[in-house]
Amino acid sequence: MPNLSPSQQIELSIGGLCTRWAHLEDAFFDTLNYFFQGVDPQRYDILRNELEMRDAINLLKHMSIDTPIGSTGSHLISLCDTVNSTLRNDRNRIIHDPIYRIHGYERYTNKTFIRKQPKPVRLETFAVARISPELVNALSEAIQDAEKYLGAITLCIDEFLYCGGESVEATVGLDIEARAFEATIASYIAMAKS
Numbered sequence: 001m002p003n004l005s006p007s008q009q010i011e012l013s014i015g016g017l018c019t020r021w022a023h024l025e026d027a028f029f030d031t032l033n034y035f036f037q038g039v040d041p042q043r044y045d046i047l048r049n050e051l052e053m054r055d056a057i058n059l060l061k062h063m064s065i066d067t068p069i070g071s072t073g074s075h076l077i078s079l080c081d082t083v084n085s086t087l088r089n090d091r092n093r094i095i096h097d098p099i100y101r102i103h104g105y106e107r108y109t110n111k112t113f114i115r116k117q118p119k120p121v122r123l124e125t126f127a128v129a130r131i132s133p134e135l136v137n138a139l140s141e142a143i144q145d146a147e148k149y150l151g152a153i154t155l156c157i158d159e160f161l162y163c164g165g166e167s168v169e170a171t172v173g174l175d176i177e178a179r180a181f182e183a184t185i186a187s188y189i190a191m192a193k194s
Contacts, residue, residue, distance in 0.1 A: 071166060087142060
């Protein structure tokens, strides 16, 4: 991206973020489909089209607690929590917040909240956070690794349901993807806080 302006680089990065999120969303619905064995495909498509991503993630989390499939239950719960609490929130902020060039590029979050520290308590109506192509790309990478992790989970579910158990290769792959996702999300969080 050497010939692009900083704002064009941010715009390109946000486009990549949107594409990766759409793939992750599709992967979540595909995984959720395993818990709806025997549902008519058209009815499942209606469910998929009408559910919000947050609701689908929560539904998948609760179903994996209620009916764990193989060794994937704790993996699904952990992934669902991280995607719902960190990735989804940050993605929404980047996609929906306006970005201005004042002191570098910053996004403005319009929400009302009470700031308790430093004292005295005060009411604020927006927050400012820096944004850069590197930060957006780090979030995109975390989203992509979440999709890979979910793919490894889904492979274990598939083998458990249709092959009588999970293969050693699938469970080793699941552990590898879990560690890769943990490293990527830790790196992204550190970058976002700096």
